[in-house]
Amino acid sequence: MKIPSPTVKDVITTGRFEIPYRLYENDGPHLICLNGIQQSMAMWQGFVARFAPDYRIVLFNFPAQGNGRALSGPTRASLKEEVEILYDVMKKTGVNQDVSFCTASWGGVIALAFAAQHPYAVKRLLLGSIGTRPNRKMIEIIQEGLSIGTDNRDQFAEHLIQSFGENLPESIKKKIGAQFRTLSEANLQAFCEHGLKVISAQKLSDHINFKNIEVETVIIRGEDDVIVDLEDVTFLSSQIPNCKLKVIKNVGHFLHLESDMALDVYQELLSNGIKHADNAVMAQC
Secondary structure, X not given: OOOOOOOEEEEEEEOOEEEEEEEEOOXXXXXXXXXXXXXXXXXXXXHHHHHXXXXXXXXXXXXXXXXXEEOOOOOOOOHHHHHHHHHHHHHHHOOOOOOEEEEEOHHHHHHXXXXXXXXXXXXXXXXXXXXXXXXXXXXXXXXXHHHHOOOOHHHHHHHXXXXXXXXXXXXXXXXXXXXXXXXXXXXHHHHHHHHHHHHOOOOHHHOOOHHHOOOEEEEEEEOOOOOOOHHHHHHHHHHOOOEEEEEEOXXXXXXXXXXXXXXXXXXXXXXXXXXXXXXXXXEEO
8 A cells, every 4th residue: 555645745843853744635534643652653654544535644753763853952852841842743733622642652651641631622532552451471571672673783673572572574574673773872762761660660550540531442452562561551451431452353562564354343432432342341353
């Protein structure tokens, strides 16, 4: 499937950050995609190829993702700053209040924090591979990765792929290796610092009031995801008032990067809404 060229390709300066963004113009419903940690807009290429003919899509990089960067202060943004960045990108790109957020991993945390603070600025949250806390496997992966150190980048990337990215196509695995080889020292250090933050993190509910989230929400988990426990996401879905959980068979943490089955789930939810999707709290797909 052909990936269209963006209608707008630009940079916004917001606060102490410079944020590159892409806009795929369309008269259809609005979508914003939020990357996971150390991912970039490139992770949504297959998503754009599927949905750009029918949706108006906005992509962007947070600081320490791709060319997103801090102009001053720490390389990484705080969660509060990430919510502010998202708000400013939405203003810059003219996103309406019927927008849906499609997210990966940490991008889902930002989406939840945004929806709790701005309950009328978004219509729907589709949260991929999100949990409330690191499980034992994630902690082991982070600790082993930190022990490798940042000097051996190939080994660092291979460790991550072997740990929770084995279902990825070979082409994606090669891109991850290339990404780590070319990563700036500041961004690599920020990635490691985030790993330490994850290990020491408090409960997500200490930072986000789930009861303030009034929008339609779906948590999407790959059945083979080894770093997000089913028990944890089931608990998270029970804490958000209008939330359902979808589990996709035969995919892991990276969802649509592993299989188009995940894109089929997104299409069903975007087309019909969660009220018309499977009525069970959890549905196997």
